[in-house]
Amino acid sequence: MPELVFFSGTMDCGKSTLALQIEHNRSARGLAGMIFTRDDRAGEGKLSSRLGLVTDAVEVEDGQDLYVYLVDHLSQGGRADYVIADEAQFLAPEQIDQLARVVDDLGLDVFAFGITTDFRSKLFPGSQRLVELADRIEVLQVEALCWCGARATHNARTIDGEMVVEGAQVVVGDVNQSAGEVGYEVLCRRHHRRRMTAASARAAALSPDVLPVPSS
Numbered sequence: 001m002p003e004l005v006f007f008s009g010t011m012d013c014g015k016s017t018l019a020l021q022i023e024h025n026r027s028a029r030g031l032a033g034m035i036f037t038r039d040d041r042a043g044e045g046k047l048s049s050r051l052g053l054v055t056d057a058v059e060v061e062d063g064q065d066l067y068v069y070l071v072d073h074l075s076q077g078g079r080a081d082y083v084i085a086d087e088a089q090f091l092a093p094e095q096i097d098q099l100a101r102v103v104d105d106l107g108l109d110v111f112a113f114g115i116t117t118d119f120r121s122k123l124f125p126g127s128q129r130l131v132e133l134a135d136r137i138e139v140l141q142v143e144a145l146c147w148c149g150a151r152a153t154h155n156a157r158t159i160d161g162e163m164v165v166e167g168a169q170v171v172v173g174d175v176n177q178s179a180g181e182v183g184y185e186v187l188c189r190r191h192h193r194r195r196m197t198a199a200s201a202r203a204a205a206l207s208p209d210v211l212p213v214p215s216s
């Protein structure tokens, strides 16, 4: 039975790498994938992993009907044996419904990859719809870690290493950004709740309040 599978995890946990591996294994067996993405850091029409792999993809536009796109592609003689959708958190809920229809009416597997929650730990609308509709949700096995060593479950947005909680839901960016740029850091829930990033934890550890007082 074809399935809609949602591979989810924090930023930087290997989602795009897995998408590229699925694509590689299937195309090595002569299957043809339709690869969708939206706002990948590598630029328009790209699906990229931090391991350096990249492939071409169809850049999804606002209001684009993904079911109709596939039907048009197939009826013009194109092939599609399965579908990959990376950065699926950026898709509109209607586009997730269209992907579910691709599974049910066209009989294709759809593998969607994305983060579930934003920097305020609120669901992205596309991810919410995936949680509602997916046949299966797979949490990635390679755990990203918080600076404290615990499993990272949340995504923080940072400016100069400090966590921010105001701003637009969508700001394309990366972990390990340079000074002054909007960046991201993955944290465990405890440290996300306390807004404690690696930089603020380091600063707190160096603060005179917590330095050991020499005994006289």
Ligand SMILES: Nc1ncnc2c1ncn2[C@@H]1O[C@H](COP(=O)(O)OP(=O)(O)O)[C@@H](O)[C@H]1O
Pocket (backbone or CB within 6 Å): 009, 010, 011, 012, 013, 014, 015, 016, 017, 018, 048, 049, 050, 051, 142, 144
């Ligand atoms: N230099 C490296 N050596 C080994 N693994 C790396 C290296 N850089 C990144 N990675 C792996 O790649 C993962 C990020 O992969 P990526 O597919 O870009 O993540 P995502 O799509 O989830 O944001 C990291 O969690 C890490 O496991």
Ligand SMILES: Cc1cn([C@H]2C[C@H](O)[C@@H](COP(=O)(O)O)O2)c(=O)[nH]c1=O
Pocket (backbone or CB within 6 Å): 010, 011, 012, 015, 016, 039, 041, 114, 115, 117, 118, 119, 120, 155, 156, 157, 169, 170, 171, 172, 173, 174, 184
């Ligand atoms: C938390 C959060 C992330 N984003 C953006 C930042 C990146 O461009 C992508 C996630 O990419 P990855 O391949 O999973 O690393 O999402 C955002 O726009 N808003 C957020 O709150």
